[in-house]
Amino acid sequence: MLNIVIFGPPGSGKGTQSKNIIKKYNLIHLSTGDILRNAIAKKTPLGILAKRYMDKGELVPDKDVIQMVINNLDENNDQNGFIFDGFPRTQNQAEFLKNLLKERNTKINVMVTLEVNHDELVKRLINRSKETDRSDDKKVSIIENRINIYNKQTAPIIEFYKKENKYQPVDGTGTVDEIVERICKIINKYK
Numbered sequence: 001m002l003n004i005v006i007f008g009p010p011g012s013g014k015g016t017q018s019k020n021i022i023k024k025y026n027l028i029h030l031s032t033g034d035i036l037r038n039a040i041a042k043k044t045p046l047g048i049l050a051k052r053y054m055d056k057g058e059l060v061p062d063k064d065v066i067q068m069v070i071n072n073l074d075e076n077n078d079q080n081g082f083i084f085d086g087f088p089r090t091q092n093q094a095e096f097l098k099n100l101l102k103e104r105n106t107k108i109n110v111m112v113t114l115e116v117n118h119d120e121l122v123k124r125l126i127n128r129s130k131e132t133d134r135s136d137d138k139k140v141s142i143i144e145n146r147i148n149i150y151n152k153q154t155a156p157i158i159e160f161y162k163k164e165n166k167y168q169p170v171d172g173t174g175t176v177d178e179i180v181e182r183i184c185k186i187i188n189k190y191k
């Protein structure tokens with residue numbers, strides 16, 4: 001199995017790159033953001049809960065996101081591997097994912113971290129808000145809140161993957177194709 005964590009701040013291009021990488025390596029795209037937005041659209045109990053957090057740019061509680069990931073892995077048994085997009089986002093989630101994969105006799109091969117500067121992130125998310133109806137892209141204050149939360153709660157888990165020798169930074173600026181190429185070079189070393 002090949003399991004990849006794609007990591008980076010909001011707007012760094014995790015979703016964009018995941019879509020390209022799953023095709024090349026025949027992986028399942030497990031995007032916690034997409035699953036949560038789908039739950040919101042369907043007004044499920046999880047969606048109703050998640051909306052309260054996501055509208056403010058805050059993280060959805062660990063226990064709810066973790067249960068959602070367990071369900072998704074169970075539904076996709078016997079696959080080639082996964083790209084985890086937007087998960088883990090906290091130390092708890094990172095430890096949980098490690099244990100969950102161990103129980104299933106597999107592991108994360110590599111964590112690819114997209115590096116994009118603050119102003120470019122804000123610019124991309126404002127642009128995206130013109131094309132989509134995402135409540136968390138609508139106001140600069142919410143975008144800034146998400147970037148702050150990333151810096152405080154999410155970025156520290158880079159240390160977790162560094163200790164495991166799985167952390168690989170990638171320049172997340174340039175054309176989408178250029179970035180795909182950089183990521184594939186890394187994946188090929190770890191697969």
Ligand code: B4P
Pocket residue numbers: 008009010011012013014015016017032033034036053054057058059060061065085086087088089093124125127128136146172173174175176179
């Ligand atoms: P996500 O859905 O994960 O979204 P994201 O971080 O905003 O975006 P991403 O990095 O995927 O950017 P994209 O490719 O779209 O999270 C949304 C929310 O869900 C979180 O804030 C949180 O509330 C909740 N959530 C999700 N997972 C959670 C978890 N594990 N725990 C708790 N809460 C969780 O790219 C952005 C824009 O840039 C696009 O418009 C794209 O076209 C553009 N772009 C991409 N690459 C580009 C490039 N190379 N050049 C120029 N533009 C580019």
